[in-house]
Amino acid sequence: ELKVEQNPLFLSMQEGKNYTIYCNYSTTSDRLYWYRQDPGKSLESLFVLLSNGAVKQEGRLMASLDTKARLSTLHITAAVHDLSATYFCAVVDPNTGNQFYFGTGTSLTVIP
Amino acid sequence: GAVVSQHPSRVICKSGTSVKIECRSLDFQATTMFWYRQFPKQSLMLMATSNEGSKATYEQGVEKDKFLINHASLTLSTLTVTSAHPEDSSFYICSGGQGLSPLHFGNGTRLTVT
Numbered sequence: 001e002l003k004v005e006q007n008p009l010f011l012s013m014q015e016g017k018n019y020t021i022y023c024n025y026s027t028t029s030d031r032l033y034w035y036r037q038d039p040g041k042s043l044e045s046l047f048v049l050l051s052n053g054a055v056k057q058e059g060r061l062m063a064s065l066d067t068k069a070r071l072s073t074l075h076i077t078a079a080v081h082d083l084s085a086t087y088f089c090a091v092v093d094p095n096t097g098n099q100f101y102f103g104t105g106t107s108l109t110v111i112p
Numbered sequence: 113g114a115v116v117s118q119h120p121s122r123v124i125c126k127s128g129t130s131v132k133i134e135c136r137s138l139d140f141q142a143t144t145m146f147w148y149r150q151f152p153k154q155s156l157m158l159m160a161t162s163n164e165g166s167k168a169t170y171e172q173g174v175e176k177d178k179f180l181i182n183h184a185s186l187t188l189s190t191l192t193v194t195s196a197h198p199e200d201s202s203f204y205i206c207s208g209g210q211g212l213s214p215l216h217f218g219n220g221t222r223l224t225v226t
Contacts, residue, residue, distance in 0.1 A: 033215075042118075042205055042220040043156075088155065100146065100207075100215060102156045 002027045002093045006103040014111050016078050021106045023072040023089035031092040032072045033100070034063050036085045043088065047074075079110045115139060116208050118218025125196055126226055133191045133221045135206030142208025145189035146215065147181060150203040162189055196225040 003026040013019050023032070031050055035043040047056045049065035049072060056063050060083065062075045072089055089103040115138040125131050135145060144163055148156040160176075162168035162183035170176045178200075180192040189208070193200055201224050207215040 035217075040222070043207075043217045045216075096161075099161060100158070102148075102158075105155045107153070 002029070002091060002101045004089060004091050004101050004103040006087075006089060006106050008106060009104060010107050010109075012109045012111060013076075013079050015080055018078065019076050021074040021076070021087060021108075023074070023091075023103050025070050025072075025089075025091045025101075025103075027091075027093070028067070028070070029091045029094050030067055032065050033090045033092075034061075034072070034074055035088045035090065037088065037105075038085050046087075076108075079108075081110045081112050084108055084110045116142070116206065116216045116218040118206050118221055120221060121219060122222045122224075124224045124226060127197055128195055130192055130194045131196055131223060133193075133204055133206070133223075135189045135191070135208070135218050137187045137208045137216070140208070140216075141186035142189070142216075143186060144209055145183055146207045146209075147179075147189075147191050148205045148207070150205060150220075152203075156205060159191075193223065196223070198225045201225045 005024045007022045034046040037043050047063040052067040054065045060077045065072045086105050086107045088105050090100045093099045117136045119134045147159045149159050150156050158171050159174045160168045160170045160181050162181050164183050164186050168181035183189040203220050205220045206218040209215040
């Protein structure tokens with residue numbers, strides 16, 4: 001079974017600082033997604049990364065994918081309080097097409 | 113963008129009763145629907161995958177007789193929690209997708225079994 005691990009699990013950072021969340025996965029896959037979840041809510045799609053070296057940016061968030069290292073990163077630049085949420089990466093199992101496996105999640109708290 | 117409507121958003125039921133959760137894709141045809149369960153402060157755990165018109169595929173450890181999934185059309189999938197018990201209390205999320213597009217998630221259902 002494909003395993004997806006995120007690091008760190010919990011992150012507390014001050015506004016204005018930068019930080020990176022890491023997502024490692026165990027089996028070759030060419031599709032990786034990042035989602036945001038606010039407390040009590042469902043998931044909001046942030047990025048879709050479909051190829052090695054892919055980089056996507058939206059506002060203060062930037063995601064990248066290295067399929068050879070089986071690693072994706074979500075970089076936060078100059079954090080603001082509104083970014084406080086739980087972030088999940090998800091990897092598609094190439095053997096089952098659309099089946100997603102979610103990472104452990106990173107709970108981010110941005111302190112004013 | 114594509115929307116998945118999940119209903120109800122919250123439900124409280126007594127132990128031993130059954131609860132049905134609906135998931136509808138509003139502006140696309142979801143050939144595959146996924147049902148997830150999420151405990152507080154944990155990740156999403158895939159329960160089952162359903163394809164329209166066929167039986168659902170359950171993940172290991174998920175009781176198919178307890179969590180009945182029906183995917184009768186390309187726009188509707190249901191999850192019925194039968195004879196619910198307090199340990200079934202959780203946040204249930206459905207999602208639907210097509211091809212390489214990201215999954216579209218429902219807003220989730222908070223189930224509390226008393």
